[in-house]
Structure formats: structure tokens, C-alpha cells
Amino acid sequence: xxxxxxxxxxxxxxxxxxxxxxxxxxxxxxxxxxxxxxxxxxxxxxxxxxxxxxxxxxxxxxxxxxxxxxxxxxxxxxxxxxxxxxxxxxxxxxxxxxxxxxxxxxxxxxxxxxxxxxxxxxxxxxxxxxxxxxxxxxxxxxxxxxxxxxxxxxxxxxxxxxxxxxxxxxxxxxxxxxxxxxxxxxxxxxxxxxxxxxxxxxxxxxxxxxxxxxxxx
Numbered sequence: 300x301x302x303x304x305x306x307x308x309x310x311x312x313x314x315x316x317x318x319x320x321x322x323x324x325x326x327x328x329x330x331x332x333x334x335x336x337x338x339x340x341x342x343x344x345x346x347x348x349x350x351x352x353x354x355x356x357x358x359x360x361x362x363x364x365x366x367x368x369x370x371x372x373x374x375x376x377x378x379x380x381x382x383x384x385x386x387x388x389x390x391x392x393x394x395x396x397x398x399x400x401x402x403x404x405x406x407x408x409x410x411x412x413x414x415x416x417x418x419x420x421x422x423x424x425x426x427x428x429x430x431x432x433x434x435x436x437x438x439x440x441x442x443x444x445x446x447x448x449x450x451x452x453x454x455x456x457x458x459x460x461x462x463x464x465x466x467x468x469x470x471x472x473x474x475x476x477x478x479x480x481x482x483x484x485x486x487x488x489x490x491x492x493x494x495x496x497x498x499x500x501x502x503x504x505x506x507x508x509x510x511x512x513x514x515x516x
Contacts, residue, residue: 332400332407335419336367336435340511343426345433350419352402352438353507356446358454360429363446366422369438370404372396377403386414402438430513432457432489439506440497449493453510456489457482486510 334351347355349367357364370377373394381388381396381403389398396403396414406417432453440449460481489510497506 329409332405332415334402334437335406338366338433338435338511340433340513341426345424345426345430346421347424348419348421350417351405352441354436354438354441354446356434356436356449357424358431358434358450359427360431361450361454363450364424365446366424366433368420369441370402370420372401372403374403380416381414384413386411426513432486432513433511434493434508435511436493436508437505439502439504440493440508442504443497443500443502444493448496452493452496453489456492456510457485457512457514460485482512482515486512 334353336347336349336351336353336355338348338355339346345357345366347366349355350370352369352371353367354369355366357366368374371394372378372381372388378388387397388394391398393401395401396411400408400411400415402415404416404418408415432450434449434453436449487510490508493508493510494506497508
């Protein structure tokens with residue numbers, strides 16, 4: 300899998316990033332865009348693909364580890380790329396591409412191309428037994444909640460989940476089912492609590508949060 304990801308990202312084997320369907324719409328949609336963060340979790344790796352300023356954060360033994368880097372216009376490498384393409388980053392309530400968009404990569408937003416691109420960045424992280432959970436969220440959360448606070452909230456919800464009751468008879472899978480339901484509820488509770496926290500802190504952007512329990516068997 301590592302080889303496939305690396306080859307795709309480097310453009311080998313004739314691979315080129317396909318244009319998203321939303322980027323093929325009529326001109327009326329040129330100002331429509333979105334960020335995206337995607338994670339593929341395998342038994343031994345976490346593969347994260349990010350485009351924009353949504354973020355993936357791994358909680359490992361109580362430590363918050365970002366698995367993606369936000370695409371902000373004032374990030375040195377992004378600023379250099381934008382300027383080399385002939386664009387400008389203007390500070391208007393923060394750094395913005397042409398004074399408009401507060402991120403340097405996005406899906407859509409055709410009217411800002413070639414300065415805003417849709418090419419994602421991919422990271423591959425080895426899993427360990429200390430991994431607790433993975434948080435995927437939009438900048439509506441990260442603008443007002445730190446990585447450390449978000450991990451603390453998620454850990455609290457996962458650690459407080461009700462343990463499954465013993466199986467009623469040998470060989471049945473009731474315990475496994477109950478454990479899965481308990482994990483799902485804890486992740487849902489964590490996502491809801493983080494969303495409410497962002498709103499309570501007056502986040503002015505959309506808030507989307509997904510929490511994944513990495514200790515679920």
C-alpha cells in the first residue's frame with residue numbers, strides 16, 4: 300500500500316490527479332468549494348489525505364499528534380507556490396489568497412485557480428498499541444479548539460464508556476456486539492461534545508467532527 304500511495308502522489312505509472320466532479324460544473328459554481336480530509340485505517344497504518352484546512356489528529360497515549368498540515372496561504376511553501384504562479388496573499392482578516400480565500404488548497408473554487416489547487420497531501424503513520432483515537436474535523440473546530448483539548452475530550456468520552464456485560468452463554472457474540480455498540484456511542488458522544496464546545500466558543504465556520512476509536516477490537 301505504501302508503494303501505491305507514493306507512486307500516485309509522485310505521478311508515476313501515468314497517474315495524474317483526476318479533476319473532481321464539482322470542478323467540472325458550470326461557471327455558476329466556480330465560487331463553490333470545500334476542504335476534505337480522509338483517513339484509511341488498517342491494522343498497522345493510518346493513511347491520511349488532506350486538501351484544505353480540515354485536519355486529522357491522532358491521540359497516542361494522551362499526546363495529540365497532527366497527521367495533516369493545514370493548507371494556509373501564509374504557510375511558507377504554499378506562499379511561495381502561490382507567488383510563483385503569479386498570485387498574491389493579502390491580509391484581510393487573516394492571510395487570504397487574493398484577499399478572498401483563507402486556505403491555499405481546496406476542492407472547487409475554480410475562480411481562484413491556479414493559485415488555489417486541489418492536490419492533496421498524503422501522510423502514512425505506523426500504528427502502535429498506544430494509539431487511542433483519531434479525530435477528523437473541519438476548521439470550524441480547530442479554529443477555536445486546540446489539538447490537545449480535542450484529544451482530551453475524546454479520551455474522556457472513550458474512557459467513560461460502559462464496559463460490556465459478560466456473555467450469557469459460551470460461544471455467543473453478545474459481548475462483542477455490546478462492545479461495538481459502546482464504542483460507537485462513545486465516538487458519537489465525543490463528536491457531539493466537541494461540536495458543542497466549538498459552538499460555545501463562538502466558532503464562525505462550519506463544524507464537522509468524526510472520532511474513530513482505535514482501540515476497538
